[in-house]
Amino acid sequence: MNIGAQQQKESANLATQEQRRVQYATPLVDVESNEEGYTIRAEMPGVDKSGLEITVDNGELTIVGHRRTSELAGEPVYREIRNNDFRRVYELDPAIDTAKISARIEQGILTLTLPKAESVKPRKITVE
Amino acid sequence: MNIVRYQRYPQSDLSVALDRLANMREEMDRVFESPFGSFFRPLASLSRWTPAVDVYHDKDQFTVQVELPGLKKEEIEISLHGDTLTIAGERKPQGNADQGFRTERFFGKFQRSLTLPAVVSAEKVNATYKDGILTVVLPKAEEAKPKQIEVALS
Numbered sequence: 001m002n003i004g005a006q007q008q009k010e011s012a013n014l015a016t017q018e019q020r021r022v023q024y025a026t027p028l029v030d031v032e033s034n035e036e037g038y039t040i041r042a043e044m045p046g047v048d049k050s051g052l053e054i055t056v057d058n059g060e061l062t063i064v065g066h067r068r069t070s071e072l073a074g075e076p077v078y079r080e081i082r083n084n085d086f087r088r089v090y091e092l093d094p095a096i097d098t099a100k101i102s103a104r105i106e107q108g109i110l111t112l113t114l115p116k117a118e119s120v121k122p123r124k125i126t127v128e
Numbered sequence: 129m130n131i132v133r134y135q136r137y138p139q140s141d142l143s144v145a146l147d148r149l150a151n152m153r154e155e156m157d158r159v160f161e162s163p164f165g166s167f168f169r170p171l172a173s174l175s176r177w178t179p180a181v182d183v184y185h186d187k188d189q190f191t192v193q194v195e196l197p198g199l200k201k202e203e204i205e206i207s208l209h210g211d212t213l214t215i216a217g218e219r220k221p222q223g224n225a226d227q228g229f230r231t232e233r234f235f236g237k238f239q240r241s242l243t244l245p246a247v248v249s250a251e252k253v254n255a256t257y258k259d260g261i262l263t264v265v266l267p268k269a270e271e272a273k274p275k276q277i278e279v280a281l282s
Contacts, residue, residue, distance in 0.1 A: 029232055070261075078181065078183040
């Protein structure tokens, strides 16, 4: 009988799945849109400017935030904060001018501004 | 330690779902146990968000960390009444709410209180706020520190 071995294998599988899943935390995000473009605000507490990786590749925007691990004195008594790095991927609206995307981070809030290309913005045409 | 359990935004994840279920059960237990709970708690938990808290301790001090992204220093209130540390404030909404098509973040008032298991010296409490994380260091009072007593062996 090798039920024991089978179970061990399954629990090992579960463990690796667990590791893969807890690798990143999903930041809470607000997305705003208007005719000028989009604004993304993501909550990334513990991430500073140097911990951010923002990439645009093949119409996908990837935001990764590495937490600055702060060494606290002593041992934990109570823990709720997850120290996972943050990651979130967005598919970009083709109207966005990727060259003009700008980002800033202030007190753990990442603000991304994604302006639309001039050619797709609504325009008023004057009749001559 | 008397702390309100943290509830993160629901995620499509079985373990999180189970956690939430456990939270709900505890919440229910508390509501029925406490004489005022059934009146006040449901209201409070609807209108407030609950920032995540970590507490560390060593022989000299307690360190409390709170995740509070997107606030201004002036918007955070820290108070100490006896052995109860309270962190409260209000996060004001950013941008134009009408234009948002995906809103996950919480705004409004928050408050967390925790009872410290030892006496701290209130005048030496120090707090810093950086990258959306509030760190409060509370040195233990002299009388609460462990002391080495020498016993003479004869």
